[in-house]
Amino acid sequence: MLNIAESLYRWYGEPRPFALATVVGVEGSAPLPLGTSLAVDADGNAVGSISGGCVESAVYELCQRLLQDGGPAQRARFGYSDDDAFAVGLTCGGELDVLVQRIDPIAHPHLADALAAVADGRPAAVAQVVDGPEDLVGRMVCVDGAGTCPSDLPDALSRQVTAQARALLHAGRTALVESGGDAVTCPDRVSVLVHVHASRPRMLIFGAIDFAAALSRAGRFLGYRVTVCDARPVFTTRARFPHADEVVVDWPHRYLEQTPVDARTAVCVLTHDPKFDVPVLRQALALPVGYVGAMGSRRTHDHRMRLLREAGVSDRQLARLHSPIGLDLGARSPEETAISVVAEILATRHRTTGLPLSDLTGPIHAVPRPPKSEDPHMSLSQRMAKP
Structure with missing residues (x-):
């Protein structure tokens, strides 16, 4: 539902009752993910x-x-129809479970805070019961970045669902979770869809070069909050990087020590100069960031790996390094290189192969889960090389 938060918040302000239809289950290939919603008001x-x-x-x-x-x-299921694929069925061949409920802004005022947060660009989560006892289906808990959690669930169940929603908000991930099933919270198991609107993930680009300008533009397009950092003030200017959210003049490793990062952060080191590369990569590979890549030729990479080992970086940490940075797309120009880099970041974030879809089988929107023994920060090339 948070995909239409601004419109729903406007309807709340009028106030205008509406019906909310939400994707609460997906099987096979489907065009839009869990939590995506459509809303209809009384005027149609x-x-x-x-x-x-x-x-x-x-x-x-x-x-x-x-x-x-x-x-x-009420829930409804829509799937592929051989008789008339364009009437009701999904032509992509998947199946959707949809929950439809009536929302009255006066009777459900607690949702307004979460909608306001999302409309204002602040992080928020809405936990929506999508399966379970009839009197609970459709009820919600709302959590914002400040920790407030208005709810219309019973207290014990509300506390459990709130904890789950906070964890997913921190991870920046919408997901379906199970709650209840015990005498303390709720005798029946309930399925809860936690809709998450997280703050924008960060892309930290070190090295004020032409490739950084193209990459900052691509990163901004994908929704990243982009920072370009370099210790050389003559190159590190707002005029050269108009698409970056921040342009910082500082030594890369010193900036990285002081700035907040999380599991969604992408670190791209484009300097290919050991006096910059080694300190910042040593720092980055010790942090719980989602992606660390470094630009340079294979000869530069081999030399840099020797220096990093000498600096005390472990083999396990080095296994997380994507170097030379990017996928093999034949990129030459800064713009082409930026596409190859963000393609690798996406493949790493979603833990997919990076191979052409035409070479694969199965649903094109499926997200494979890594084996339990696999390091979630393992580089794409290492995952593909595993037997």
Whole structure:
């Protein structure tokens, strides 16, 4: 639902009741992920999408019927139809479970805080019960970055769901979780979809070169909060990096010591100069960031690896380093190189192969989970090389 938070917040302000249809289950290939919503008000106005067009009409009718007739939240399943693929079925071959419920801003005021946070660009999460006892389905807990958590769930269950929502908000990930199932919280198991709107992930680019300008633009396009940092003030200027959110004149390793990072942070070292590379890579490889890449030729890479080992960086830490940076796309220009780098960042973040989809089988939107023994920070090339 947070994909349409600004519109819903506006409807809350009027106040305007609406029906909310949310993707709460996906099987096979589907165009949009869990938590994506479409909303319809009493005048027939619609915002959002849940399938990219395949089943919108059928869901729109369900929303209108629920607004007119009232009643509890209800689930519906939409799948591929061989007889008429464009009538109701998903032409991509997947199946969607959709929860439709009526939202009255006056009766459900707690949702307004989370919608306001998202509309204002602040992190927030909404935990929505999507399966379980009928009287609980559709109820919500809202958590914002400040820690407030208005809820319409029973107290014990609310505390458990709030803890799960906070953990997913910290991780920046929307997910389906299970709660209850005991005498303390709730006798019945309930499925809870935690919708997360996290702060923008960070991309830290070290090295004020032309490739950094192209990469900052690509990173900004993908939604990263981009910082370009270099110790040379003559090159490190706002005019050279207009797409960066921050342009910092400082030694890379010193800046990295002082700035906040998390598991979604991408660190890209483009200086290929040992006096910059080694200290900042030594620092980055010891941090719980999601991606560390370094630019340079294979000869530069081999030399840099020797220097990093001499500086005390372990083989396990070095296994996380993506160097030479980027995927093999034949990139030459700064712009092409930026595409190869962000492609590798995406493949690493989603733990996928980086191979052409035409060479693979199965759902194209599936996200493979690594084996339990696999290091989540292992480089893409190392995962592909495992037997």
